Amino acid sequence: xxxxxxxxxxxxxxxxxxxxxxxxxxxxxxxxxxxxxxxxxxxxxxxxxxxxxxxxxxxxxxxxxxxxxxxxxxxxxxxxxxxxxxxxxxxxxxxxxxxxxxxxxxxxxxxxxxxxxxxxxxxxxxxxxxxxxxxxxxxxxxxxxxxxxxxxxxxxxxxxx
Numbered sequence: 678x679x680x681x682x683x684x685x686x687x688x689x690x691x692x693x694x695x696x697x698x699x700x701x702x703x704x705x706x707x708x709x710x711x712x713x714x715x716x717x718x719x720x721x722x723x724x725x726x727x728x729x730x731x732x733x734x735x736x737x738x739x740x741x742x743x744x745x746x747x748x749x750x751x752x753x754x755x756x757x758x759x760x761x762x763x764x765x766x767x768x769x770x771x772x773x774x775x776x777x778x779x780x781x782x783x784x785x786x787x788x789x790x791x792x793x794x795x796x797x798x799x800x801x802x803x804x805x806x807x808x809x810x811x812x813x814x815x816x817x818x819x820x821x822x823x824x825x826x827x828x829x830x831x832x833x834x835x836x837x838x
Contacts, residue, residue: 685776685777685779685780690781693767693773693774693777693781697767697769698765698767699763700735700736702763702764703764705740706760707759708757709755709801709804709805711754711805712753712754712755713755714806715806715808716747716755718749719749720747720749721747721749722745722747722810723747724744724746724812726742728741728742728787729782730782732774732775735766735767736765736769737774737778738763738764739765739781739782739790740763741763741786741787742759742760743758743759743760743794744757744758755802757797757798757801759797759798761793763786763789763790784817787815788815788817795811798810
C-alpha cells in the first residue's frame with residue numbers, strides 16, 4: 678500500500694518560494710558518447726529528466742539530471758547526459774523544504790535548470806562535430822496529481838544536415 682503525499686497548501690508554497698535564493702549552479706556530472714562523426718538524414722531525439730535534492734546547512738542543493746539520446750530505429754547515434762547542482766539558500770526549515778520539494782521540482786526547478794541544460798547540449802553537439810540542434814522550449818504545466826506525476830519523455834525528430 679503506497680502512502681499518498683500530502684497536498685501542498687498554495688499559500689505555504691508561495692511563502693516557501695519567497696525564502697529561496699539561487700546562490701550557485703555547478704556541473705556535477707556529464708557524459709558524452711558520439712558513435713559516428715556526423716550523422717545524415719533524420720534522427721529521433723529522446724530527452725528525459727529527473728530531479729532530487731539534499732539538505733545543506735544554508736538550504737538545499739537540488740539536482741537536475743538530463744539525458745538526451747539521438748537514434749534511428751534501434752540504432753543509437755549519440756548519448757549526452759548532464760547533472761547540474763543548483764544551490765538554494767533558504768530560511769525554510771528542513772521539514773518545509775521536504776514538504777514543498779515535490780511541487781518545486783515540477784514547477785520552479787525545471788525552469789531554473791533548463792537554460793543551462795540547453796546550453797550544455799548545444800555546445801557538446803558542436804564539440805562532437807554535429808550541426809546545432811535547438812532543444813524545445815520548456816513548458817511547465819500545472820502539477821499533476823501524485824498518481825500521474827511521472828514526466829513523459831519528450832521526442833522530436835530532426836533532420837541533421
